[in-house]
Amino acid sequence: MEASQVEFEHPRKAFGWAARDSSGLLSPFNFSRRDIGEEDVALEVLYCGICHTDLHMAKNDFGNSIYPYVPGHEVIGIVAEVGSKVEKYKVGDKVGVGYFVESCRSCQNCIDNLENYCPKHILTQGDKHIDGTTTYGGYSDSMVVDEHFVTRIPEGLPLDGCGSSSLCWGYSHSPLKYYGLDKPGLHVGVVGLGGLGHMVAKFAKTHGLKITVISTSPPTKKEEAIKNLGADSFLVSRDPDQMEAPKETLDGIIDTVSADHSIVPLIGLLKSHGKLVLIGAIEKPLELPPFPLILGRKLVGGTLVGGLKETQEMIDFSPKHNVKPEIEVVPMDYVNIAMQRLAKADVKYRFVIDVANTLKPTS
């Protein structure tokens, strides 16, 4: 579709930043949003987190990107307008929008509040909505979303620090909970010290877990991980000796890394009955040795963000337990540099775009 058509396909004017091709470079972009339906909430975007998935999709790493592509699925905003049948929100409420904005509402997963696993769910960014138009994410001034897919941000959470909430908090907590790794005293490894990894570590600490951070980062990061995140120990994953010594000591591992890497040494770190949970969007097939799984009754599984109910529970849980992401707030026009730094894991631990104060209209 021509850019000019995108600008007028819906009645509400909108603007943001979009990637135009697989260079992944973002630039200002005029488009439009649908009119609010009876159950829709319109929100003014305040902040939006930058996730590694945004980078993957901007560069068409998964081969299915739709351009122009407006990233952003870690959105914090203020309700600006509500449809006639909206029940949960009113104008002025602080809300979040996460990884998806629609699902079929009738399959078993939807009935079980697991919309994240509904085969027909529609992603917040770079997907096709029911009407066939492209979905544009939160690197933009405004959004229109069905209230079912909106979460409430409670008092006590700094709004900028919520940027990564709607996604990360469901994502960070769900693997611990679903795989039974949230029991006090368990020893859990967290692979990767990025946006997801540091939040998994923080949630894990609230459950009284012992945490080992496993990272490619140089040993100088060790002290920081231990101090900032409360990690109990630190392994440099590129050092075979370090990875060999604590063999068979972990009850579980949450692997948040989306870059290619081997899971074989990670499986070796697990005790019998240990669980390796993948949550990073790894592209290439992994090598899986079957014997350790059989001989040790180990498993390799995955989880995808959280459903709406679980995400809301986690967001409500966070201020009570003082769990907040560590972030670096950046202006909108810094986004391409931020993406470059993210690709090099040069961020502690999440970039959040200050959309409301730095996104300037292009016309």
Add this chain to the structure above:
Amino acid sequence: MEASQVEFEHPRKAFGWAARDSSGLLSPFNFSRRDIGEEDVALEVLYCGICHTDLHMAKNDFGNSIYPYVPGHEVIGIVAEVGSKVEKYKVGDKVGVGYFVESCRSCQNCIDNLENYCPKHILTQGDKHIDGTTTYGGYSDSMVVDEHFVTRIPEGLPLDGCGSSSLCWGYSHSPLKYYGLDKPGLHVGVVGLGGLGHMVAKFAKTHGLKITVISTSPPTKKEEAIKNLGADSFLVSRDPDQMEAPKETLDGIIDTVSADHSIVPLIGLLKSHGKLVLIGAIEKPLELPPFPLILGRKLVGGTLVGGLKETQEMIDFSPKHNVKPEIEVVPMDYVNIAMQRLAKADVKYRFVIDVANTLKPTS
């Protein structure tokens, strides 16, 4: 060690059949068994099942075989003598010996009745016992085993049909139970129609599961699987169309195949939250695509036989629910032909050696 030394390293004379090298061919073999200790049971072997693992180890497929190698870890016998402190068994009792004959007795797995996952457990065949001597399996006239590693065979089970019990029944039931796949109404796939597969299918039916058998066998086997095992449907795994059609329909899959094969199409058959459990001793690393695990919260795990407590429970459960393995009883000197047929999956569904009536002393 010289064969002559093996014959006299322990005080009790014994004979059986052993492989001498990686040709895997078995021939008569004189050796010896230890004297019975205070907690030991000596048993006269009646029957012994032939497992695919026996074939793998006879041919040194895992690279760690010790020759001469006497296979056999599906042993049924009669108690011939008991040590002074044996409490559970008396002379004349019908008993079984499974996959291992010793463990550390002190680790968490041993405390939890999961001796099968004790890192120091000692295999019934081709392993080194505490005293450093080699363990010899049930393709032999007699065994001496600590009573803790012996199971009782209840009335109501045909003894020849028990051949595969001590191993298979723990192995066949444990994956369903541990992974929560034993709930009525669930739809479970069973990959492989061998000794393990047919027992998994039978156990699954006792739990009211819907069963799909997935096999490389030609379609002519379909009717047989449906009639003999009560399978509800049948997929030929070599037919991509058949494997594609029921995509995302299974709650779980128990994969009993030890030959190399891809698990990618199996993962595709699983619903979201579905579980693929490997119990066949596959040698080569598998290709694991991470996206289906993450997007569908699926998992790939394994299990290894059962602990002693679980194995006894399953053996007791079987006659009450009329679960019996389908077997082909063969004489001892047929073992090399049986191994050849097993390699071609030409058996319904388990060979059992009639040891007591057909093993002839060599001197």
